Amino acid sequence: MFNGFKSKYVKVKKGKVFCRVGGEGPPLLLLHGYPQTHLMWHKTAPELSKRFTVVAADLRGYGNSLAPTSDIKHYNYSKREMASDMKQMMIKLGFNKFFVAGHDRGGRVAHRLARDHRKNIIALSVLDICPTLDMYELTTRDFAKAYFHWFFLIQPKWLPEKMIMSDPRKWMKSCLDKWSGNHKFGKVEENYLKCFKQPKRIHGSCEDYRASATIDLDHDKQDRKKKLNIPVQVLWGSKGVIGKQFKPIKIWQRYTQKKVIGYPINSGHFIPEQNPKATIKHLTDFFLKKIK
Secondary structure: OOOOOEEEEEEEOOEEEEEEEEEOOOEEEEEOOOOOOHHHHOOOHHHHOOOOEEEEEOOOOOOOOOOOOOOOOOHHHOHHHHHHHHHHHHHHOOOOOEEEEEEOHHHHHHHHHHHHOOOOEEEEEEEOOOOHHHHHHOOOHHHHHHOHHHHHOOOOOOHHHHHHHOOHHHHHHHHHHHHHOOOOOOOHHHHHHHHHOOHHHHHHHHHHHHHHOOHHHHHHHHOOOOOEOOOEEEEEEOOOOHHHHOOHHHHHHOOEOOOOEEEEEOOOOOHHHHOHHHHHHHHHHHHHHOOO
């Protein structure tokens, strides 16, 4: 799936991050979402690597990256910590300044990365998300029904963990099917399950959501008025929830001094897999314009 890419484990302060690196050109970090791994970029990374040096990484708690034990404040899975992993990894790979694109949870990590490490990020593209704080503040009954997992996964450990562990395949498939509109993911689905079914990954991903409902909100409130000064692009699935429940461009514009651009993509939630052609086009056009 990643022909020509090198697999690497990069040591960071808390453990090791797994990533695949390939291509030539300006560095582009790709971050995945729940309940997946870096493999969600398998339809887009090879083509993007013709224009960029692509780094597709597994987030903390997911795939083959570190999955540290949790703490009562969920700090180990705060987006601040997860973003720090990515910054350390990119620096060790030799990239001090880079582009970043993140889908779902990866978009939240990418947003925090841009906020905490401003000197390192050239431009940011987020896929099918609005900022966490806004999404919680604007929660409606329709949103809660569509994103019920946000409220299930944050329940005290080990309730959601044990329920998911009873049948991780069924839970993961229900997420993929519901959010994609029953898209056929193919063989990669078994690769997702191979990692996701591990108890430490199930726990780590629950902690990711618990952090988003607690310590991440504290961090977001503290620096909400400190606008970014980099270009931001938002892409959302036209068949998904984000464009129907929120106004993505308007909301993201509150977070940066630069003009935000955005587009609905003919897709469900998993844009890079459901519409790789559009994903490649919009990421390439957006990032290449920033280096001309």
